[in-house]
Amino acid sequence: MLSGLTFRRREAILGWVMASPWLLGFLAFTLGPMIASLVLSLYDWDLISPALLVGWGNYREFFVDDPLSLHSLRITLFYSLMAIPLHLVLGVILAMLLNANIRGQSVIRTVYYLPAVLAGVAVAMLWRWIFSPDFGLLNLFLSYFNIEGPNWLGNRTWVLPSFVIMSLWGVGGGMVIYLAGLQGIPTDLYEAVEIDGATAFRRIWHITLPMLSPVIFFQLIMGVISSMQIFTQAFIMTDGGPANASLFYMLYLYRQAFEYRNMGYASVLAWILFLCILALTLLLFRTASAWVYYEAETQRT
Amino acid sequence: MKAVQVSRRDFLKVSGMAGAGLALASCTAVVPETGTEAAPQEVTVFFWDGPPLIGIREEALAPFDEAYPGCELNFTSVPGGWNAGYSEKLYAGLAANDPPDLFIIRIADLPEFLSKDLLLDLKPYVDRDSYDLNEFPALAIESYTHDGGIYGMPDNVASVAMFCNQDMIEEAGAQVPTNQWDDPGWTVDDFFNMCEAVTQRDANGDTTQYAYQVTGWSVIWQIWVRIFGGQLVDDPFFPTECTLNEPGAVEGLQFYADLIHKYGFAPRFDVMQDLGAVELMHTGRLAIINNGSWSFPNFHDVDYEVTLGHYPSGPGGRANYVYYFPLVIPKTTQVPDCAWNLLKYFNGPAMEKIIQDGGLQGTTLSAQQAYFLTDTRPPQNKQVMVDAVRNFVAPDPVLTNYNEVSRTMQAEVDLLLNGEERDAKVVADRIKAAVDPLIQEGQWR
Structure with a gap:
């Protein structure tokens, strides 16, 4: 069938054919629903009655009439601002510690990585017990230092920090990627600065961190994306409470879509979240040239 | 036997025709066999x-x-x-x-x-x-x-009821909740006296035995609102406004929250979420919990006398909630x-x-x-x-968005129950301010 075609053309057609399952999947299950949700955002639709065109009404509701939309966005951003830096710093520190040549290195690495394997509902339930005000492990630990632990999940002040603490459970997942990055740093760079008499701090500051910066950048982007979409923990542990203090954006979106069946408004929420994540990602990419060092990159003069 | 060589083109032709034939066959109407009965x-x-x-x-x-x-x-x-x-x-x-x-x-x-x-x-x-x-x-x-x-x-x-550890209450010399709906001898004052008698504290002032379970479960605080003469809305079938900020409702909410924060008769409601009221009752640390018939199997094999009782009557009479x-x-x-x-x-x-x-x-x-x-x-x-x-008399407000209304109410009541807010009137006023516009949206007849 393809015999009359040139090799290049035949190869191009085969390439498209091979990629077509993914392309079809992308069109049907990603791009299609995205376009549909963009159209839906202009409608009032509850799944069971005909959609009603409301134009920008849903967007107006988001920015003007609905106090919970911006509230949920604010607390999600606040959570991200607390969680992402902590993840980056602790992940890098942990990776550097576990990069040292010590006995039982593999076992220790596995132990730190293990929590990242567990996720979802089981972990949420486990942490509910840990945060229990009267019987939880955390407050028991604090009591050894004569500190009366707070009502972690039941208090508006402490509920977000609780989720941040809980998120550190998965820091081992990032650690593995940092470890891979650390092991890719050429040892001759360290040998060179050692000959120059650099201290440990200078070695980290001038060699480790710049060489690791692409990995840190990657982790930062992924951290922004995942933390803006936090859902399961809040859904299981607090259901957005107390008094909406943990009503994360995705939880609110879920409620609008699947509890109140405001599909049009939920689409607005989804698109605004997408734009927020896109904006933050682009912003980070714009700043990347100032602090991310790519070894293979040719410096333009 | 001579092997027949089939070219790729021939194979595709035959396959295509077979496929088309099958597709056509599947489109034809299924004719029931004569003499058989109609399918159910x-x-x-x-x-x-x-x-x-x-x-x-x-x-x-x-x-x-x-x-x-x-x-x-x-x-x-x-x-x-x-x-x-x-x-x-x-x-x-x-x-x-x-x-x-x-x-x-x-x-x-x-x-x-x-x-x-x-x-x-x-x-x-x-x-x-x-x-x-x-x-x-x-x-x-x-x-x-x-x-x-x-x-x-x-x-x-399905209704809810007070599930009582009768042994604990009788040991304290207190009155067991009545099992007669019309019993005039089981009032809010009687309930309060029972709580006072049953609640026990150790030498350090720590509570070792609680009388009653205060829970964030919305139907229970609604019962207490009704006992004190309050209502969620002005008319459940044709609601036009939230009435939780009226005196009876406020008094009911305040009384319910005070059972934890003022009198110490009930453990904190977030503690209840962690431990489970049934477990506290089984272990002799809690005398009365709120529950329904779905929980009966939990009590079939207990080693204490467990009995059901009505909620006490108050200015609004006796109340309950029914699903x-x-x-x-x-x-x-x-x-x-x-x-x-x-x-x-x-x-x-x-x-x-x-x-x-x-x-x-x-x-x-x-x-x-x-x-x-x-x-x-x-x-x-x-x-x-x-x-x-x-005797069920208080249906849920008939609104197309009652789930949203209910969530909005609950978010504020949570603050009262977890002790962050102590004044029920402040909470009720906030609920009314937030809920009244939703009620307008949810009216449909």
Whole structure:
């Protein structure tokens, strides 16, 4: 069938054919629903009655009439601002510690990585017990230092920090990627600065961190994306409470879509979240040239 | 034998023709064989059964096909309840114009279904079969009624009650909650005195034994609001405004929260979420909890006397809360008669078995009465549950967005119960400010 075609053309057609399952999947299950949700955002639709065109009404509701939309966005951003830096710093520190040549290195690495394997509902339930005000492990630990632990999940002040603490459970997942990055740093760079008499701090500051910066950048982007979409923990542990203090954006979106069946408004929420994540990602990419060092990159003069 | 070589082109030709032939064959109409009976009509039903009900309802409905030979039951259960996949499955079916022929919804969702004219009016079937509606709690049927039509039948009518560790209360020399609805001798003051007597503290002032469970469960704080003469809204069937900030309601909320934060009669409600009230009761640290008939199996084998009691009466009289989720038939069903027959069967022979197997409290008052008066297993005084249903007077506000209204109320009440806010009036005023616009949005008739 393809015999009359040139090799290049035949190869191009085969390439498209091979990629077509993914392309079809992308069109049907990603791009299609995205376009549909963009159209839906202009409608009032509850799944069971005909959609009603409301134009920008849903967007107006988001920015003007609905106090919970911006509230949920604010607390999600606040959570991200607390969680992402902590993840980056602790992940890098942990990776550097576990990069040292010590006995039982593999076992220790596995132990730190293990929590990242567990996720979802089981972990949420486990942490509910840990945060229990009267019987939880955390407050028991604090009591050894004569500190009366707070009502972690039941208090508006402490509920977000609780989720941040809980998120550190998965820091081992990032650690593995940092470890891979650390092991890719050429040892001759360290040998060179050692000959120059650099201290440990200078070695980290001038060699480790710049060489690791692409990995840190990657982790930062992924951290922004995942933390803006936090859902399961809040859904299981607090259901957005107390008094909406943990009503994360995705939880609110879920409620609008699947509890109140405001599909049009939920689409607005989804698109605004997408734009927020896109904006933050682009912003980070714009700043990347100032602090991310790519070894293979040719410096333009 | 000479091998026949088939070229790729020939193979594709033959395959293509075979495929086309099969496709054409599948498009032809199926003609029933002469002399065979018409196939039974399939009637699909959706429930959300999880433990302990899982399997019980399906088994009880299994003989339906024999009782109605023209119908064939297709039973689907989506475990976990409304928000655990059931509603998504149901709404997907509705959106695709292919809903089940009979399904359960929450009472709070009924106004939305009615406002969109999605449900089949059962009144003609009730009249045709002279179906006795007096068997059901009147307020439940009234809640399913709209413009003279009846759009649902109960799936279950279940009340809550005070589950009491009678031994603990009697040891403290206190009054055990009454099992008589009309008993004038069980008031809020009596309840308070009982709490004072039962609550015990050690030398350090730490509470070792609590009297009562204060919970974030919305139906319980609503009961206390009603006991003190308050209401959620001005008129549950035609609500126009939230009335939680009126004196009776505020007093009820304040009293309920004070049981934890002022008097120390109840453990903090977030502690209850972690430990579970039943466990605290079993271990002798809590005398009274709020619960329903679904929890009976937890008390069959306890080593203390457990009895049911009514909530105390106050300025608003005695109160309770009753669940009365409806079973409904969509207007678009192709098998209305089978669906109606299934509904009747569910509330008849099947329900008796379901109640006996410990799944539900039941729908008809006679079936509830028959079971609760004869079952001797703990807890005692199960009649309390039936009395509560019989005297049930406070339906949920009929609004298309009551779920959102309810969530908005609960967010503020949580602050009162967890002690972040101590003044019930402040909380109630905030609730009214937030809820009144929602009530305007949710009105539909």
